[in-house]
Amino acid sequence: MNTILVTGGAGYIGSHTVTKLLNSNYNVIVADDLSTGHRDAVDSRAKFYQCDVSDEKQFSKIFDVEQIDAVLHCAGKIVVSESVKDPLKYFEHNVCGLNSVLRVVADKGVNKFMFSSTASIYGNNSFNIKAVESTPIAPTNPYAESKHIGEQMIHWVSERYGINYVIFRYFNVAGAMLDGSNGLRTKNPTHLIPSINSTLLGKREVFEIFGDDYKTEDGTCIRDFIHVFDLAKAHQLGMDYLFNDGTSTVFNLGTEQGYSVKQVVDAAQKVTGLTLNKKISERRGGDPDFVLANATKARATLNWSPEYTLGDMILSDYNWRKKL
Numbered sequence: 001m002n003t004i005l006v007t008g009g010a011g012y013i014g015s016h017t018v019t020k021l022l023n024s025n026y027n028v029i030v031a032d033d034l035s036t037g038h039r040d041a042v043d044s045r046a047k048f049y050q051c052d053v054s055d056e057k058q059f060s061k062i063f064d065v066e067q068i069d070a071v072l073h074c075a076g077k078i079v080v081s082e083s084v085k086d087p088l089k090y091f092e093h094n095v096c097g098l099n100s101v102l103r104v105v106a107d108k109g110v111n112k113f114m115f116s117s118t119a120s121i122y123g124n125n126s127f128n129i130k131a132v133e134s135t136p137i138a139p140t141n142p143y144a145e146s147k148h149i150g151e152q153m154i155h156w157v158s159e160r161y162g163i164n165y166v167i168f169r170y171f172n173v174a175g176a177m178l179d180g181s182n183g184l185r186t187k188n189p190t191h192l193i194p195s196i197n198s199t200l201l202g203k204r205e206v207f208e209i210f211g212d213d214y215k216t217e218d219g220t221c222i223r224d225f226i227h228v229f230d231l232a233k234a235h236q237l238g239m240d241y242l243f244n245d246g247t248s249t250v251f252n253l254g255t256e257q258g259y260s261v262k263q264v265v266d267a268a269q270k271v272t273g274l275t276l277n278k279k280i281s282e283r284r285g286g287d288p289d290f291v292l293a294n295a296t297k298a299r300a301t302l303n304w305s306p307e308y309t310l311g312d313m314i315l316s317d318y319n320w321r322k323k324l
Ligand SMILES: NC(=O)c1ccc[n+]([C@@H]2O[C@H](COP(=O)([O-])OP(=O)(O)OC[C@H]3O[C@@H](n4cnc5c(N)ncnc54)[C@H](O)[C@@H]3O)[C@@H](O)[C@H]2O)c1
Pocket: 007, 008, 009, 010, 011, 012, 013, 014, 031, 032, 033, 034, 035, 036, 037, 038, 051, 052, 053, 054, 073, 074, 075, 076, 077, 078, 093, 097, 116, 117, 118, 119, 169, 170, 171, 172, 173, 174
């Protein structure tokens, strides 16, 4: 059985992916500093190391005691608005952290690598089009820039050390496990769907729509939402691809369906039957108008297809948040 080390495996996407990999005949080890992750999110079948991956010495010790065949690097800082306020925090975690991980991967001779990148790197170059992997990169915030730098680092290090990699550019990830076993654990979320649900559940007084003067039909930003479970499935297929000698490549992961912030609000009111207390606020720094995926490559190469709808994402997150 092949063993995968998942950094950030106690986080939202990492923990769902860990469970999917374990269910698909992989052995999994998690390294996470628990800065935003939760120990109890980690599937009990996975071995856990509390570790800051930026600390090269500490991180490399895991490889001294474990036989690791591939690394999935999910660890990182992820909030666009925070990155605008504190760019260096993002470069420290997302660039220096990755540097340390790649150093250890190269030193220890691991030759399969997977990376959590983002659709944010297309910035406004994807305006009114479905971004393909070759759409030119144009980050509009430090978070996206840190991921863009990361992609380039992986490319050059892989060339030098003969590592095969898969880079996934996730679009907007949402939703929780349908059996209620896992979901986004942050009690004060910044992401759209959990923020709407927190307000619907009375945990917040009012939901703020950040700007209604964008260049879209209803003036609010358009995003492509993908269920965390569909995303986890893509990671399993991506690992299968690497273990079948797949060559280094980049894939978009999105549903190819765009929804504006106002449309998501309407959908949430419809599926829950509740009325949202909302107001229009100032634009939030760093938000591109329009982000939408063309995911043909992942569909064709990995035989992946997302199954869940926006309504599934809203409702599963709503039910999970109610329990939190
Ligand atoms: N959530 C999204 O919509 C989205 C979209 C695109 C890309 N991504 C990327 O996916 C990855 C996972 O995001 P998430 O939504 O699960 O966020 P998350 O905050 O839930 O998970 C990140 C995890 O990384 C850990 N971590 C952070 N810095 C670390 C360090 N230095 N050493 C060890 N562990 C560290 C945290 O404790 C946490 O468990 C990130 O790299 C993010 O940039 C997320």
